[in-house]
Amino acid sequence: MRIRIKNGFDVPLAGRLQDTEVTVKETRRVGLVGADYRTLRPSLAVKPGDRIRSGETVFHDRRFPQLCVTSPCSGTVRNINWGPRRQLESIVIDVNDDPPIEFSGIPESRLHHLAGEAVRDRLLESGQWLSFRARPFEGIARPDLEPRAVFITAIDTNPMAPDPLTTISANAGDFHNGVTVVARLTSGPVYVCTAAGRELSLPELANVSQVEFSGPHPAGLPGTHINALERVSDVPDLWHIGYQDVIAIGRLFTHGIVAPFRDVAVAGPGARAPRMLRVRVGAELAELARQEDSPECRLISGSILSGRQTPGYLGRYHNQITLLPELHKTTSSIGKIAKMIWRGNAGLDRASSCAAHGGPGGMLALEDFDRVWPYRVPPAALLRSLLIGDIDAAIELGCLGLAEEDLALCSYVCAAKYDYGSALRQTLHEIERLDS
Amino acid sequence: MKTSERNTGWRHLYTELVTQFARRKHGSVAGTTHARAPTNTDVLILLFILASSPAMLVTAWNAGAQMLTLDPASGRARLLNSMGVSISSGDWQGILVLGLTYIVPLLLVAGLVSLFWAALFAKMRNKSIDAGWSMSAWIYVLLVPADLSLLLAGLGMSFAAVLGLHIFGGTGRYIASPAALGALFVHFSYPGSGQVSSGLSWDTVALALGEQDAIVSQITRSMPPDGVIPMALACFVGAAILARAGATSWRLLTGAVFGLALAAMLAGTLSESPTANLGWHWHLALGSLPICLAFVITDPTTSSLSKEGRWAHGLLFAFFVVAIRVLDPTHPEGSLFAVLLATLTVPLLDYFAVRRHVARAEGQLELRT
Numbered sequence: 001m002r003i004r005i006k007n008g009f010d011v012p013l014a015g016r017l018q019d020t021e022v023t024v025k026e027t028r029r030v031g032l033v034g035a036d037y038r039t040l041r042p043s044l045a046v047k048p049g050d051r052i053r054s055g056e057t058v059f060h061d062r063r064f065p066q067l068c069v070t071s072p073c074s075g076t077v078r079n080i081n082w083g084p085r086r087q088l089e090s091i092v093i094d095v096n097d098d099p100p101i102e103f104s105g106i107p108e109s110r111l112h113h114l115a116g117e118a119v120r121d122r123l124l125e126s127g128q129w130l131s132f133r134a135r136p137f138e139g140i141a142r143p144d145l146e147p148r149a150v151f152i153t154a155i156d157t158n159p160m161a162p163d164p165l166t167t168i169s170a171n172a173g174d175f176h177n178g179v180t181v182v183a184r185l186t187s188g189p190v191y192v193c194t195a196a197g198r199e200l201s202l203p204e205l206a207n208v209s210q211v212e213f214s215g216p217h218p219a220g221l222p223g224t225h226i227n228a229l230e231r232v233s234d235v236p237d238l239w240h241i242g243y244q245d246v247i248a249i250g251r252l253f254t255h256g257i258v259a260p261f262r263d264v265a266v267a268g269p270g271a272r273a274p275r276m277l278r279v280r281v282g283a284e285l286a287e288l289a290r291q292e293d294s295p296e297c298r299l300i301s302g303s304i305l306s307g308r309q310t311p312g313y314l315g316r317y318h319n320q321i322t323l324l325p326e327l328h329k330t331t332s333s334i335g336k337i338a339k340m341i342w343r344g345n346a347g348l349d350r351a352s353s354c355a356a357h358g359g360p361g362g363m364l365a366l367e368d369f370d371r372v373w374p375y376r377v378p379p380a381a382l383l384r385s386l387l388i389g390d391i392d393a394a395i396e397l398g399c400l401g402l403a404e405e406d407l408a409l410c411s412y413v414c415a416a417k418y419d420y421g422s423a424l425r426q427t428l429h430e431i432e433r434l435d436s
Numbered sequence: 437m438k439t440s441e442r443n444t445g446w447r448h449l450y451t452e453l454v455t456q457f458a459r460r461k462h463g464s465v466a467g468t469t470h471a472r473a474p475t476n477t478d479v480l481i482l483l484f485i486l487a488s489s490p491a492m493l494v495t496a497w498n499a500g501a502q503m504l505t506l507d508p509a510s511g512r513a514r515l516l517n518s519m520g521v522s523i524s525s526g527d528w529q530g531i532l533v534l535g536l537t538y539i540v541p542l543l544l545v546a547g548l549v550s551l552f553w554a555a556l557f558a559k560m561r562n563k564s565i566d567a568g569w570s571m572s573a574w575i576y577v578l579l580v581p582a583d584l585s586l587l588l589a590g591l592g593m594s595f596a597a598v599l600g601l602h603i604f605g606g607t608g609r610y611i612a613s614p615a616a617l618g619a620l621f622v623h624f625s626y627p628g629s630g631q632v633s634s635g636l637s638w639d640t641v642a643l644a645l646g647e648q649d650a651i652v653s654q655i656t657r658s659m660p661p662d663g664v665i666p667m668a669l670a671c672f673v674g675a676a677i678l679a680r681a682g683a684t685s686w687r688l689l690t691g692a693v694f695g696l697a698l699a700a701m702l703a704g705t706l707s708e709s710p711t712a713n714l715g716w717h718w719h720l721a722l723g724s725l726p727i728c729l730a731f732v733i734t735d736p737t738t739s740s741l742s743k744e745g746r747w748a749h750g751l752l753f754a755f756f757v758v759a760i761r762v763l764d765p766t767h768p769e770g771s772l773f774a775v776l777l778a779t780l781t782v783p784l785l786d787y788f789a790v791r792r793h794v795a796r797a798e799g800q801l802e803l804r805t
Contacts, residue, residue, distance in 0.1 A: 003803065003805060004805055005803055005804070005805060006804050006805060007804055011471065013471075224803070227800070227801040227802075227803060228803045228805075231800055232799070232800065232801075298464075298470060300470055304469070304470045304471040305468075305469055305470075305471075306468050306469065307468065307470060308468065309470070322470075324470055324471060326464060333478060333479050333482050334482075336474050336475065336479045337479060337482060337483050337486065337681070339474070340475065340479070340483065340681035340682065340683075341677055341680055341681045344680055344681070344682070351471030351472075351473075352471075353471070354464040354465050354470050354471060355464065355465070355472070355474075356463050356464060356465045356466075356472060357472050357473070357474050357475070357476050358472075358476025358477060358478065358479075359564065361477045361566075361567065361606065361607055361608050362477075362605060362606060362607050362608015362609040362737065363608050364477065364480070364607075364608050364736040364737060365736065365739055365740070365741050366682060366683070366685075366736055367682055367685050367686070367687070368473075368475075368682055370743055374803055374804060375801040375802060375803060375804060376793065376796075376797075376801075376802040376803070376804050377793050377801060377802075378741050378742030378743065378744075378745070378786075378789055378790065378793065380741035380742070381741040381742060381786060381789065381790050384741060393790070395799055396790070396794045396798055396799060397790065397793065397794075397799075398797075398799055398800055398801040400799060401799075401800065401801045402801070404468055405468075408468070408469045411467070411469040411472070412469055412471065412472060412473055413473050413475075414472075414473075415475050415476055415477055415479075415480055415736075416476075416477055416608055417472055417476060419466075419467035419468070419469060421467065421468050421469065422467055422468070
């Protein structure tokens with residue numbers, strides 16, 4: 001199946017990745033970022049000073065104790081940082097070279113016959129369950145639900161994102177096995193979402209199908225795929241998972257090791273030599289930046305549209321690191337106006353720094369929102385309902401099918417400089433609170 | 437707490453004001469979207485002012501021409517003559533200077549009054565100065581009669597600033613254009629307070645609607661005395677710049693032009709009167725319609741939230757204009773009323789757009805493919 005989206009915007013950005021050669025890079029420090037596990041209520045299994053091995057449990061959820069977060073590396077727990085209101089901010093581990101925990105390997109030929117229960121148990125035990133996130137609410141998938149459909153995201157249209165097919169073709173066998181295993185989790189469809197015209201070797205299973213998406217960003221966001229192919233209900237039963245996690249799951253089942261590695265692109269205007277690195281999940285970003293990278297840079301785990309600067313470790317779900325200059329010149333209004341008239345639109349312009357370009361004012365419903373918005377709902381109506389906290393209107397207009405990253409382009413073009421992602425999160429929190 | 441105190445002092449307000457239209461260093465982005473497009477509210481407002489400057493010049497010239505016709509030996513004309521500026525009906529530079537002696541004081545008064553209210557509200561609310569003060573004063577001057585007394589101008593501007601702009605929370609939050617509200621306030625509360633309209637006199641339009649042939653013959657001469665064509669051109673340029681830059685909606689503009697053509701044809705088939713049979717392009721060019729269409733109805737704050745709403749907003753505006761002009765001979769200049777009426781329908785249009793979506797796919801997001 002092919003789906004072409006019409007509206008959207010690829011933010012022009014300097015520092016594109018040229019070379020797809022992957023360099024392995026170990027960092028001395030690795031951090032688990034609390035924001036990735038927002039929906040869990042952590043009960044810690046380690047304390048500072050403990051030695052742990054890669055794959056060992058660091059904390060588990062209080063509500064579903066079988067949901068555990070495992071360490072991506074062997075090492076010593078350095079410190080556990082708490083944020084406001086006792087929110088887990090990060091757990092920092094000093095890496096050493098103790099061997100990882102191993103599981104028994106399963107021959108490839110038997111993967112088709114695995115029971116759903118066996119797959120679940122191994123995923124939960126190894127911590128790989130955390131790769132699945134569910135809509136609505138974009139939380140970690142609940143172990144007590146069976147997914148109605150699973151979306152494997154094998155396309156990435158974020159600015160400066162690496163090409164997923166490079167990594168997938170280098171690990172074709174593991175990806176193939178990973179898809180087979182994921183397909184055991186549900187009786188519903190498994191959609192492998194790719195860019196148009198890309199050949200993938202997929203297991204020949206009745207419920208697995210490839211869907212090709214083309215068009216500008218957000219054609220590569222799981223939110224776009226989910227809303228295009230399924231109807232969002234009020235139970236979080238539409239799951240999605242990234243391609244690198246599928247590869248890791250394939251390796252976990254056949255080789256019996258948790259492989260917490262990511263191929264990430266280090267790119268952006270601040271990167272002197274945009275490059276591909278193979279690093280651990282949670283690698284410390286400061287260590288990955290090189291001498292020649294511009295020092296006045298913001299190190300973003302993820303893309304400029306929906307990445308994270310703090311606490312400075314590679315996020316669980318991120319496939320790229322963007323270097324965006326922090327320092328910026330003052331900008332002249334006349335210059336901006338000349339550019340707007342010359343280029344022909346207000347919001348759609350090159351991004352070159354982290355400059356805020358203005359403070360919050362009242363929202364202005366300019367045509368720019370419609371240009372970058374891929375859905376039929378009037379975007380300004382949805383955005384306004386989020387800003388004023390009108391929950392009923394927001395639900396009617398489809399906020400349950402969205403996550404922060406789906407609204408990032410709206411924040412990008414907004415003349416009043418609102419952050420619609422955080423407005424959406426607040427609304428979703430409120431809906432969850434009212435439901436429970 | 438300390439920073440917020442520092443940021444809202446009078447001194448800070450002053451700095452903010454001087455840098456509003458010049459170079460300004462904004463902080464870095466917080467949140468998850470790390471880069472932002474360079475456009476912001478300040479820039480959009482400056483763009484509105486720049487795009488309407490040609491219209492402002494034509495307004496000044498037009499005011500000068502009308503004042504000269506009304507009173508060729510007025511005090512100002514004599515004063516200018518004694519200073520060496522020749523003021524005669526054939527000399528456009530002299531007429532422009534005469535007009536500017538009316539427009540510049542108006543701009544100063546409206547600007548200062550608007551700024552006063554903006555600063556006062558900013559101080560009381562511990563917020564920064566609302567960027568819309570300059571745009572509302574500028575557009576307000578385009579809409580009021582040029583020979584309005586400065587006291588009344590200040591009063592009207594106060595009404596616009598307080599009840600039109602700040603009471604709702606400023607730019608991005610008001611329901612109807614503050615400038616239009618202020619101009620209407622002056623018109624209703626002090627009828628006959630000015631003899632010339634900045635855009636074009638009410639009388640001229642009445643005349644045009646009654647004596648179409650006379651107007652047409654005037655316009656085909658080298659320089660039309662009433663400034664219809666220059667004003668229409670200046671507004672067209674302004675509207676094109678704004679739509680090109682993305683500051684206003686091209687859907688709204690196109691909808692309004694279509695609506696005008698449709699309504700004018702409809703009026704022509706329904707009635708035999710010369711007003712009803714005026715060509716749609718004359719409707720477009722006459723009166724303060726060009727100004728209202730280019731700079732007032734397109735105000736991004738009052739624009740509809742949906743594409744369909746913007747089309748409908750433009751269409752409705754055009755229908756209201758033609759209806760008022762044709763059906764109400766006592767108010768041939770109906771553009772401002774039409775702006776107000778059309779703007780008040782926007783929440784209803786948005787409601788219908790949202791209902792239409794909800795009826796089709798409640799709670800779901802359909803892709804536009």
